[in-house]
Amino acid sequence: MADLLQFLVSGITVGAVYALLALGFTIIFNASDVVNFAQGEFVMLGGMITVFALAAGLPLGLAALIAIVLTAGIGVLLNKLAIEPARGAPVVSLIIITIGASIFIQGVAQIVFDKQIHRYPGISGDAPLRFAGATILPQSLWVIFGATAVFVALWLFFTRTLTGRAVLATANNRLAAALVGINTRYIMTLSFGLSAAIGALAGLLITPITLTSYDVGIPLALKGFAAAMLGGLGNPFGALVGGLLLGVLEALTAGYISSQYKDAVAFIVIIGVLFVMPQGLFGRKSTERV
Amino acid sequence: MLTVEGLRSRYGRIEVLHGIDLTVASGEIVSVVGANGAGKTTLLRCLSGVQPVSTGTITFRGDLITTVPAHRRAARGLAQVPEARQIFTNLTVEENLRLGAYLFADERVDKDMAEAFAMFPILKEKRNLAAGGLSGGQQQMLAIARALMTRPSCLLLDEPSMGLAPILVAQIFEVVKGMKALDVTVLLVEQNAFGALSISDRGYVMETGRITFSGAAAELVADPRIREAYLGI
Ligand SMILES: Nc1ncnc2c1ncn2[C@@H]1O[C@H](COP(=O)(O)OP(=O)(O)O)[C@@H](O)[C@H]1O
Numbered sequence: 001m002a003d004l005l006q007f008l009v010s011g012i013t014v015g016a017v018y019a020l021l022a023l024g025f026t027i028i029f030n031a032s033d034v035v036n037f038a039q040g041e042f043v044m045l046g047g048m049i050t051v052f053a054l055a056a057g058l059p060l061g062l063a064a065l066i067a068i069v070l071t072a073g074i075g076v077l078l079n080k081l082a083i084e085p086a087r088g089a090p091v092v093s094l095i096i097i098t099i100g101a102s103i104f105i106q107g108v109a110q111i112v113f114d115k116q117i118h119r120y121p122g123i124s125g126d127a128p129l130r131f132a133g134a135t136i137l138p139q140s141l142w143v144i145f146g147a148t149a150v151f152v153a154l155w156l157f158f159t160r161t162l163t164g165r166a167v168l169a170t171a172n173n174r175l176a177a178a179l180v181g182i183n184t185r186y187i188m189t190l191s192f193g194l195s196a197a198i199g200a201l202a203g204l205l206i207t208p209i210t211l212t213s214y215d216v217g218i219p220l221a222l223k224g225f226a227a228a229m230l231g232g233l234g235n236p237f238g239a240l241v242g243g244l245l246l247g248v249l250e251a252l253t254a255g256y257i258s259s260q261y262k263d264a265v266a267f268i269v270i271i272g273v274l275f276v277m278p279q280g281l282f283g284r285k286s287t288e289r290v
Numbered sequence: 291m292l293t294v295e296g297l298r299s300r301y302g303r304i305e306v307l308h309g310i311d312l313t314v315a316s317g318e319i320v321s322v323v324g325a326n327g328a329g330k331t332t333l334l335r336c337l338s339g340v341q342p343v344s345t346g347t348i349t350f351r352g353d354l355i356t357t358v359p360a361h362r363r364a365a366r367g368l369a370q371v372p373e374a375r376q377i378f379t380n381l382t383v384e385e386n387l388r389l390g391a392y393l394f395a396d397e398r399v400d401k402d403m404a405e406a407f408a409m410f411p412i413l414k415e416k417r418n419l420a421a422g423g424l425s426g427g428q429q430q431m432l433a434i435a436r437a438l439m440t441r442p443s444c445l446l447l448d449e450p451s452m453g454l455a456p457i458l459v460a461q462i463f464e465v466v467k468g469m470k471a472l473d474v475t476v477l478l479v480e481q482n483a484f485g486a487l488s489i490s491d492r493g494y495v496m497e498t499g500r501i502t503f504s505g506a507a508a509e510l511v512a513d514p515r516i517r518e519a520y521l522g523i
């Protein structure tokens with residue numbers, strides 16, 4: 001029982017990060033139909049920029065802010081330099097562009113930063129807390145809190161602000177959005193910036209637990225993609241459920257079977273979803289997309 | 291209000307508009323009628339800026355807008371009710387209308403919405419329902435109401451009668467006719483030539499990307515060649 005609780009705790013922690021990755025996939029997919037495999041690089045950048053900003057002597061709060069802002073800027077550049085010029089290209093080409101961008105960002109990170117594995121102390125230290133026979137790092141609570149805050153803030157943004165509704169409108173019908181005066185290019189740029197910022201936040205929160213290096217992005221992107229597919233690509237609520245589910249499945253597999261198989265879970269999920277329910281758990285019906 | 295000169299447009303290598311000239315004066319209702327595939331939708335898409343123009347010019351209220359992006363044309367008062375309505379199916383009726391006024395955040399938004407609900411009471415009844423669940427006629431009303439929320443001086447309508455029962459067709463044409471009272475100039479594109487011309491001041495007949503006839507709507511309805519080809523009389 002204590003084991004199970006322990007697995008659930010670590011599953012939910014990692015799952016919260018997958019949920020944020022899946023949310024990034026979802027936001028960009030909705031705004032532009034692009035499946036952005038560079039999403040994992042945003043997580044890497046969030047962690048790595050924080051590491052180097054801390055090393056330069058900045059306080060954690062400021063380091064984190066710089067990491068988020070810079071990463072958001074890189075997300076915007078990705079859209080402006082790689083995605084926008086290819087507007088109208090087939091979806092597969094756009095996906096390949098994002099994979100290329102991902103490899104490029106990784107290469108640059110290797111040069112600008114280094115090839116070492118890094119971490120920094122958790123926000124509230126690294127002394128584990130105990131309850132009901134399980135231990136939990138205070139940083140896990142920060143990860144879960146951060147993910148919750150992002151989902152709540154985004155929900156408010158989409159339901160309470162006109163700009164948020166313009167994003168939903170663009171996702172729903174780009175032609176009609178342009179006809180009522182929405183600058184759909186700006187919405188796309190906003191979506192890339194937002195997704196990148198969310199990725200960076202996930203990265204800087206999880207780094208004290210899972211460590212980071214220049215090459216963590218691609219495996220994370222695959223996990224985030226699996227989570228998004230599981231929840232239903234394009235649905236923020238699906239991203240949340242898909243992320244948590246994938247994290248818990250991984251943790252249970254690692255705990256009860258073998259940690260060697262942990263990474264296979266994401267691939268089994270991707271294949272399973274593709275065969276059994278291509279819409280995912282909460283995917284929109286394909287008829288709704290005109 | 292709106293002047294089009296020598297307009298050409300293509301899909302890839304295939305040119306579908308071969309030099310269109312047309313004018314709409316302030317306060318007029320003007321129709322462009324023609325068979326399926328004539329290029330009516332492409333013409334309206336060029337006017338609203340969602341379709342590239344190869345050559346030719348579009349002038350709106352004295353300004354050349356040929357290369358102005360679509361969202362800026364909406365801001366200038368040129369609104370389009372697109373083919374097949376294109377409402378925001380996942381959003382509520384009220385959200386659709388609010389997005390029509392996306393460019394505005396003043397008190398007039400509420401006033402305009404109240405007016406839209408007065409014009410289409412059924413939309414008020416269904417204001418909190420997802421727009422995708424509306425019937426075809428209701429969706430058409432929503433598309434028109436949403437376009438009016440953009441505070442247009444000129445409204446482009448693409449086959450608003452398409453796929454509707456005859457009683458609804460008559461109702462929609464009445465609504466279009468009512469634009470005069472709202473000081474909104476109308477360019478109406480229709481396959482339903484008789485219905486469109488009967489509420490119009492002037493009309494153009496379009497065949498495979500060219501204007502072949504133009505004149506006062508009453509003259510066009512009376513012209514034997516047009517009666518035979520388009521009015522099925
Ligand atoms: N997206 C498109 N790609 C290629 N050809 C198109 C496209 N849309 C329309 N066409 C062609 O352009 C011509 C004009 O079409 P359209 O403007 O839709 O006519 P209408 O609205 O009068 O029925 C037709 O021959 C049609 O096949």
Ligand SMILES: [Mg+2]
Nearest residue numbers: 330331373449
């Ligand atoms: Mg058409």
